[in-house]
Amino acid sequence: MDNPKPIISIRNVTKRFGSVVAVDDACLDIAEGEFFALLGPSGCGKTTLLRMLAGFEHPSEGDILIGGQDMSDVDPNKRPVNMVFQSYAVFPHMSVARNVGYGLRVTGVPAAEIKERVGEALALVKLAGYEERMPTQLSGGQRQRVALARALVKRPKVLLLDEPLSALDAKLREAMQLELVRLQQSVGITFVIVTHDQDEALSMADRIAVMDSGQVRQVAPPAELYEFPNSRFVADFIGKMNLFAGRVAGAADGRVLIEIQGMDRIAVPYGDQARGEIGVAVRPEKIRLAPTPPTDGEIGLRGRVREVAYYGDESHVFLETAAGVITANRPNAARTTTPAVALGDELWASWEPADTLVLTE
Amino acid sequence: MRDWRRDKLAFSVFALPATAWLVVFFTIPLVLIWVYSFADRGPQGQVIVALSLENYQRALEWIHLGIIWKSIWIAAITTVLCLALGFPLAMGIAFAPQRWKNPLLLLVILPFWTNLLIRTYAWIAVLRTRGFLNSGLEWVYDRIDGALGLIGLPDLLGPFQPLELLYNTPAVIIGLVYVNLPFLVLPLYATLEKLDKSYLEASLDLGASQWRTFVSVMTPLALPGIVSGTLLVFILSLGTYLTPDLLGGPDSEMIGNLIARQFGAARDWPFGSALSFLLLYAVFLFLWLRATVATRSKGVGV
Ligand SMILES: Nc1ncnc2c1ncn2[C@@H]1O[C@H](COP(=O)(O)OP(=O)(O)O)[C@@H](O)[C@H]1O
């Protein structure tokens, strides 16, 4: 995603509400045609950042550029972006067709063209034939499609979506995730989506910015974010993670030696400099469980099974070890009802040193 | 816990005082007035119970129809002015910062803490020939006159002629707008306050101007509050008695005054009763219209 010309540039933007710092010195470039996600826990400032892009809030400090143009003096109704609101905000007193055509009517587009474009937009979101329905006659998912069509019919440079799927039930949410991606690819508009759901962000976005208490912590494509988080916060927030507190005991030929309470000293490949107290992390699905100690080169840890959580496709095994409880995911590959792991089993957990993350932040 | 809705006895016991109160002081007098409205007036003004429609026929004579028509006009103008003043006011309060809302609302209902009579007398003090308004105007007038004198144009304006602001229909309308404004602002404020602001933001986001957003989104969504408020103001103004009595002139008599006169000086209770019931029917008519509009537009959230 090294597009030289970003469609959105957020430059050192800070937003304060009284003493609350909602967005803290954020810097982001979003490329044209990108599906970009703002991900973070509730209250971290995602909506505020999105509303600044739409023009409903003004940065306390910093600049926002859209299509290379400074937005500080541009009102919301003059910006080349459109928003799908979290509540959808489909006008309850207008039919579907009038809702979708609203943004064209108010800017004086001729009636014939409105009719045509509304028809196209409704077809795009699979609501053809719903023109005369009132919003009260629609389901939540359909109302959301109306909101989508209403924004897309304006052909914006950027479409902003605030938690668009949070009000839908799980099945519909999954279907809509795929559909939004398909839609974005077919219209080629830059999408900026706000979500607190990491699965949503990982499965949909080209790039994700992880936010925490107003700050952008990491911006990366999904796989990079998942496999190479740059901080304890990101590692813990994205997916599941076994986190240990460690201390650097030395370094030798591209590896750091780390001491962890309750474990033998481990050697982990690590390119940078690290010293003092660090975080050590390993994903549950990278951990194997076996009744015997691991072969040479692998990191091993002995423990007793304390709990097994069954999820159908996989089971999460919680192993009580001297270094604390660690979680290992086992795929339920065989068709059987006899659990492969039972409570109280003495097992070895092991993983590749290369799967170990060293977190200095 | 017992459910009071199921427990008929407990319910009846608790509802008894209020019911008795309403029956004795509301229903019985109303029935009495209704019976009177078909009665005849005796030579000394006694009520002779009968079954005549004469009172209603008299009420529909031209002279009385004129007063009714004029009352409707005054009430209508009052309502329109209240809406014109009250809508921006309600909007201002609804969109004010949170900590300002309650103080501002308090200011709107503050006049209720003073007696209506006293507030109306205050308007007399403001509007009369030597009242505050005319004195203020005279002061400005004199300054201008003096200034013109300084630049060599003395006596150009002549002596100050106080404006006749009191004892006419405009004075009644001013008084009615003043008295009834809170009844429009409060329901409208309640509607606007509940209105999801993202509808307005969505409209702006789609390229509509502020004005277009006001006309095409805010007003339709605020319609329930507008209807409640205007109807309330209209009904209250239509039946008003005190304001035209104190601020009005000979030609600004309204139905309320006509009715009051029948029960007072004219000693014609049957005719007064018939007029009262005509007013009541008119109010029912407006309420029915409102209910019809409400059910018809239910599907669109109004
Ligand atoms: N209009 C506002 N006035 C005051 N504080 C606000 C306002 N909007 C947001 N905040 C505060 O800013 C922080 C970030 O909010 P928000 O951007 O809505 O978070 P998110 O969308 O990530 O859940 C929160 O602490 C919130 O209380």
Ligand SMILES: [Mg+2]
């Ligand atoms: Mg939010």
